[in-house]
Amino acid sequence: MSDKNEDAKAAAANQKGVIQTDRPKEIEHFGGPIGLDIGTTNIVSARARGASIQITKQLNAFFTVPASKITGMTLLKNDVLYFSQNGSYYIIGNAADTFANTFNTDTRRPVESGLLSAKEDEALNVIQSIIKTLVPPPKNQGELVCYSIPGEPIDTKISVLHHDTILKRTLQDMGYTAIAINEGFAVIxxxxxxxxxxxxxxxxxxxxxxxxxxxxxxxxxxxxxxxxxxxxxxxxxxxxxxxxxxxxxxxxxxxxxxxxxxxxxxxxxxxxxxxxxxxxxxxxxxxxxxxxxxxxxxxxxxxxxxxxxxxxxxxxxxxxxxxxxxxxxxxxxxxxxAEDPLNTTAKGALQLAIAEEK
Amino acid sequence: MAVPILVFSVDKTRGSLLLKIIENGGFKAKLFDNSHELEYAVRRRRPSIIVFDTKHYQSREFKIITSLHSRFHDAEIILFADPAEIPSFTSAGIKKDCCFSDPINPDDVTLKIREIHFIKNKAFLRIKTYFVFLAGLFAGTRDNPYIMFMKKIIMAAAVASAIAAGIAGGFIFYNMSDLPKVQMLESYVPFESSFLYTSDGVELAEFYLERRKFVSFYKIPKHVKDAFIAVEDAHFYEHHGIDFFRTSAAFINNIRAGNAVQGGSTITQQLAKMLFLTPEKSISRKIKEAAISMQIESRYKKDEILAFYLNQAYFGARSYGIEAAAQTYFGKKTEDLSVAEAAMLAALPKAPSVYSPFKDPKKAFTRRNLALKSMLDRGFIDTEVYAASIRKPVPEYIYRRKYAAPYFVEYIRNIMEQKFGDRLYTAGFKIYTTLDLNLQRKAERAVTNGAAALARAGMPGVEAALIAVDLNTGAIRAMAGGTNYHKSQFNRATQAMRQTGSVFKPIVYLTAFKNGYSPDDTIDDMAVSYLSKDGSEKWTPHNYTNKFYGRVTLRTALSRSLNAATVALANSIGMDKVIATARSIGVTSNIYPHLPSAIGVSEMTLIELTYAYTTFANGKRFEPMGYEKITDRYNIHVEDNAPKGVQAIDPANVSKMRDVLSAVVTEGTSIAAKSLNRPVFGKTGTTDSYKDAWFIGFDDNLTVGVWVGRDENRPIGEGMSGSHAALPIWINFMKEE
The missing domain is CATH 3.30.420.40 (ATPase, nucleotide binding domain)
Structure with a gap:
């Protein structure tokens, strides 16, 4: 990939607010239904690959650094996922943790207490960006993706509707048929x-x-x-x-x-x-x-x-x-x-997606 | 799945849950969450099962449920509702066992669906159902599609069986609770006739309610027992009270015939029924009968049971027991019955009136021969005996013994009935009377001949009575109460109250003797008028000859039966004394306390006057005595009736009485009695217009009283005085003594 092309990509990303890096090659070749666990800490995707399940995950977090040309170049070179918004680079996913540790501070989260964070203005952009790193565009329009949503909280008056709808639209906009699965039910x-x-x-x-x-x-x-x-x-x-x-x-x-x-x-x-x-x-x-x-x-x-x-x-x-x-x-x-506690929800979501597809 | 199941719930979770539960049970169902869709679905296809969840259903009127129920009668509606609402649904026709409340119980739902499916889809008709069930049982599968239902069915069957067994047991126990005690048979006392015997032991009569005479088992011939066993109970010596084979065969035959053509009861069962139970046809009675039969069998030997039966069975014509039946049908004792006769009797107990030879000889003949055939088939008789027996005729009439002394028998029966009441007919008393059968026959002959002689002399319809009393004991030796008992049972010797005429006069003379007179003392026989007490009436007694004889001895006055002299004598001693004398010698009838009574206007019976004359004969007063002793059925003495004479006249006056009564015969009105050529004593009596003729007299042994008259109290005939009408009968009787 030439520098010119990369510049062009970065510029386009800046304009659209989307991922500025290549996705792992193998993801692109997967097809079929996807299970997606959108948790407070991680976002995990699960896909059936023959008899086994391929798990991919990103930290559901971000870290902002002031935007500058040199920083942008550095991030690109190191395959760090980020996007530019309002004069800041939003480093997302696993890399955010590294940056936070480097700067001896905490990452920021787009999801707080299981739901899209109201505190973070760019929570939506961040989560959409992370999802896109895990869920490639469908090969065919309307492929199934089953995403996890939390149950209605019984100890607060917050509803999951907003959270659910945003995620559903994000996935539908990507060309998927999106169905939600309760996190607990996904475990079942x-x-x-x-x-x-x-x-x-x-x-x-x-x-x-x-x-x-x-x-x-x-x-x-x-x-x-x-x-x-x-x-x-x-x-x-x-x-x-x-x-x-x-x-x-x-x-x-x-x-x-x-x-x-x-x-x-x-x-x-x-x-x-x-x-x-x-x-x-x-x-x-x-x-x-x-x-x-x-x-x-x-x-x-x-x-x-x-x-x-x-x-x-x-x-x-x-x-x-x-x-x-x-x-x-x-x-x-x-x-x-559960057998694999960190990936159980994603696997459950995948099971439902497969069942629905049948 | 042929049964369409529709699930309705506005609660998505509950609806899905119900759907899943049903699907998990192996059924397909469709879920609806709004009533319009449900309506649409039921219009397209008739539902078999509708599962309706009322939770969160906004319209609490539930019109849809009642509407579905009324439109789809065949459909079962399974309802989930608040417990408080369920009564309103059940009253609208929803089955109670189809109504459920929270929490949803998947097992209940599945079970109910399966149950409905099992019935509606006729799963119970498919062998597969049972294979699946059995396979599930062996495999131990807990969620076998039918296992729950079959368990329920089996449980229900087990519970039903247990309840049925409980009810049956209870019923049997209840019936057993008032079971009579078979031990009672040990003190078994059947109704038995009482018998009357003459003084010398000849059977005179039998008094019975059920004509029965107990006969011991050893006195019953084998062929008689065989006849009953052949006809009534071929396996009698093999079974234990109940012949199950015979009962079953009878049951089947009766079902085939459509009514009861064959009895299944054994001899023991019949005995149980006869002794302890009522003849009603009920299960209760049958149970008791079986129970008692087994008890009888366990307690008694077969021969004892057969003897009980033969002595108890009813043979028709008021004959109970084999002995009475043998007597009634053949005039024989049981021990004298032939094979044919035994077969005839064995044929009777099943239906005595139907097979009675007196009612339907042909039917009786056929039935008797069937009994003989049974005996032949069972080897009880050989072909020779059989061939001879089937030709024998059946009896044509009831054997009735004609008893002697019917008036006396009736007289004794009345006394015994007062003494024993109804026991007389059931207790089997043996009553030994004082009757002398020879004298009785003479008495009956004398009376009959006397009346016949009068009839020949142009006085038909005249009755006569005679009573002979042993003057030493007071025992009645003969009694003829009339000329023909069968024509008239009125006993003129004991029941007829008639004016006595001159036979009363000796009482006046006895009173005189007791008051110092002697036979040689004289009195005036002359016309004397006596005024009634109030002086309003005047009465002048006349003699029979219409003459007055002036001054006569008492002996003459009596021997000639002078009325005027006798009244004068009574007047002189007082009627009260005369009446007292009469009472002292046993006269109990009312005596008018006026002078006419002295010449016999008061009414008395022949028996009391005869006893009065007995007192004249020996001075002792006796009560009438018709029997000497009574024993019970076991010959144990019940009563000894020894003579109880009371000295009523002192010997001097007895001599005086004998003197004057002898004169009646030797020189008076009864001179004809001299023909007897032995000393006899007595007195004639004649009442006004010859309505009554009397003669009462005695010799050394007997006091005999004779009365002649008409029952309607008309004159016997002109000149028929005591000496003409009664004395000849008396003489005839005394002649033959």
Missing amino acids: MSELAEESYTGIGISMGGGMCNVCFSYLSVPVFSYSIQKGGDYVDTMVGAAVGESATRIKLIKEKELNLLKEPKNKIETSLSIYYEDLLESLILSIQRVITTSESVPRLSKPISVVLSGGTAMPAGVREKFEKLLKANRLPLQFSSVRM
Whole structure:
């Protein structure tokens, strides 16, 4: 690729506000339905490739640097995804994290607590740009893409409608037929095929936790609580005087809730994890007991946990213990972790897309 | 899936859930979330099942449901509604078991759909259904499409069977609870006739309600028992009360014939029915009958049971038990019955009136021969006996014994009935009377001949009565209450109250003797007028000869039966004393306390006057005594009736009475009695216009009273005084003594 051409591309991108870099070559050759998990932390796409599933993901974050010709050239040379807007370069995806670490600060997020962030003016542009890095234009008009949306939050008055509609339009504008899937239900679609898609799927993400109860693949109820990994990080950070980013790092690499806490960070993490899990179970209890649709089941059902926030050791056990301690009108046979917790939602979305396509 | 299922719910989640539940059960269904689409769908194709979820359905009137229900009667509507609303749906015709409330129970929904499908789609007719069910059972598949339903069916069948068994058990238990105690058979006392015997033990009569005489088993000949076994219960010695084979065969034959042509009851069952149960035809009775039969079988030997049966069975013509039947139909005892006769009797208990030889000889003959054939078939008789027996005629009339002394029998029956009530006819008493059969026959002959003689002399229709009393014991030895008992059962010896005429006079003379008179004392026989107490009437007694004899001895006055002298005597001693004397010698009838009573205007019976004369004979007063002893059916004494004479006249006066009564015969009105050539004593009596003629007298053994007259109280005939009408009968009887 010549410099002249690259300049031209960058100029065009600046005008249109779109990605200024090449996408990975292999993505272009994939065809068929796509599953897309648009989470607070990551956006993950899943595509069927023969018998296996190809997962591609980008950090759902951005980092802005003042726009300058030299910076632009540097970013291009290093295949950094960015776009230019209002005199700034918006570095998006995985690269944003690198830049943030370089500058010893935090990335910014287009999605906050699971929904498009109202605080970020360019949230839409950022998320559209990231999606486009993962979802190539369809080979044929109307190909299916199934994207995840959170359940309606039960602890705030915020609606997911805006978030859902924006994403749907983005994908439709790209030439796809876009169908939404609740994040929790996506977990069920991914993990509970052998149980006739009957059970509870919980996706514990950064911004929120999504819960869905399905009976024979019918989502009987789904909702979200706006507490997730970010909540734990922020609260622990505030409690111990550390940055949330550092807390997140410790949480993901070292935390084991089955062991006695070694320090005040682990102690605090344990406290807030417990708070998160209790909030989750109380919400399940509340929804089940007030739902008009929950059937009376003669068999116990499974609970599947997924998402990054569910990954630290001991989360499943803590959850199971708390679940047993609370009386619920359903019987549970097991609480298990999803096979691939970080990609479960995308895989579930892909399953639905494939099913719909059939 | 041939049954179209439509699901309606405005709640998308619930609708999808219901749809999925139905689809998961192996059915296809279609979901609607608005009523217009539903209406459109049902118009296109008649639904079989509509699953209607009322949750969030805005119009709470649910007109659509009632409309669907009324339009599609064949369709089942499965409803999800608030519990409070369900009654309004059930009252609108929705089945209660098709109404469900939250939470949705997938098992209930699937089960109900399957149930409806099972019926509507006639799945129960397909063998596949059962294979699937069995396969599921073996494989242990829990969600087999039919397993739940079949489980329900099996459970329902099990519950129904248990309930049926419970009800049947309860019914049997209930019926058993008032089961009579078979031990009662040990004290079994059937109704048995009472018998009357003469003083020397000849059977006089039988009193019965059910004519029955108990006969012991050993006295019943084998061929008689065989006849009953052949006809009634061929397996009698093999079964235990109930012959299941015979019962089943009878049941089948009766069904084929359309009515009860064959009985399945064994002899034991029939006995149970006869002894303990009513003849009603009911299941309850049959259960009790079977239970009692088994109890009887467990307690008694077969021979005992057969004996009970033969003594209890009814054979028609008021004959109960084989002995009475043998007597009624053949005039024989059971032990004397022939094979043909036994077969005839064995043929009767099934339907005594139908097979009665007296009613339908042909039918009886056929039935009897069938019984003989059964005996032949079972080897009880050989062909020779069979051939001889089937030619024997059946009886043509009821054998009735003509008993002697019917008036006396009736007289005793009245006494016994007062003593024992209805037990007389059921308790099997043996009553030994005082009757002397020879004397009785003489009495009957004398009376009959006497009346016949009067009839020959131009006085037909005259009745006569005679009673003979043993003057030493007071026992009645003969009694003829009339000339023909079958013509008139009125007993003139004991029941007829007649004016006594001169036979009363000896009581006046006895009163005189008791008051110091002697037979040789004299009284005036002259015309004397007596005024009634108020002086308004005047009465002058006349003699039979219309003459007065002046001063006469008492002996003469009585022997000539002088009225004027007797009244004068009574007047002199007082009628009150005369009446007292009469009472002292056993006269109980009302005696008018006026002088005419002295010459017999008061009415009395022959028996009381005869007993009064018995007292004249030996001074002892006896009560009439018709029987000597009574025993029960087991010959145990119930009563001994020993003579109880009470001295009523002192010997001196007895002599005086014998003196004067002898004179009546030797020199008075009864001189004809001299022909007896032995000392006899007595007195004639004649009432006004010869309406009654009496003679009562005695010899050394008997006091015999004779009365002659007409029942309608008309004159016997001109000149028919006691000496002309009654005395000849008396003499005839005494002659033959």
